[in-house]
Amino acid sequence: MKVLDIIKILNAKPLYVKDEDFYNVDFNRAFASDLMSDVLALIKKEFEETLLLTGLCNAQSLRTAEMLDLKCLIYVRGKELDQDTLELAKEMDIAIFTTNCTMYEACGRLYQKGLSSIDVV
């Protein structure tokens, strides 16, 4: 699913996107959690194609994404980053979006439109 479709489905707004080409990047899977150790434990492959949804709106969600080479984060419940953390996202070049959807609704909308979960083995 292309980023452009994802943000339409979630009515999400960009907080940081390096360039317009990113809207054509495909993400095949998504994972959602506010617990970063769960993210670090469960995302085991296809890292660059996995979208992370979280309500944890701080540097640790970005650091977690950085360690796993994730390229895109979506913050749920309308959360936004403070300026320092936004600068960190730019430094790491991780695309950031925010949606007013709750975690449940964001996941439901994307799953209904065909975005798969990750495989937990």
Add this chain to the structure above:
Amino acid sequence: MLSEKYEVARDDYANAGRVSSQVKQYLSSLGVSSDVLRRIAVACYEAEINMIIHAWGGAINLNVTDDGVIQLIFKDVGPGITDLEKALTPGWSTASEEARSFGFGAGMGLVNIKRVSDEFDIVSSEEGTTLTIGFKVS
């Protein structure tokens, strides 16, 4: 052998993960493959977070041996882990509310570290905990 040393300060939540980022960048510059690099980054980040939220700070030593082993030694200054067996049980956690507000305290830290590393050793007393992990790169 190449060696690097990094300091981690107690309760330094604002900078949590910075050392792991530096370690990842350094090893990337040495040409370590992305799969191995990701495993090292995950382990290093979990261990760095543990030093900040559970310990009173400490140091991280990175060694790259000539025979292709990357070793990370996390040595903190206390207060030690009272029950190592429980600490290695998935879901068991003594993390504070502050640690949880940063997204940690799921009780998966040491479990994750052990899972992704090729070598794992942990020794703990009231004087501190030393965690040694190794990764084979060749």
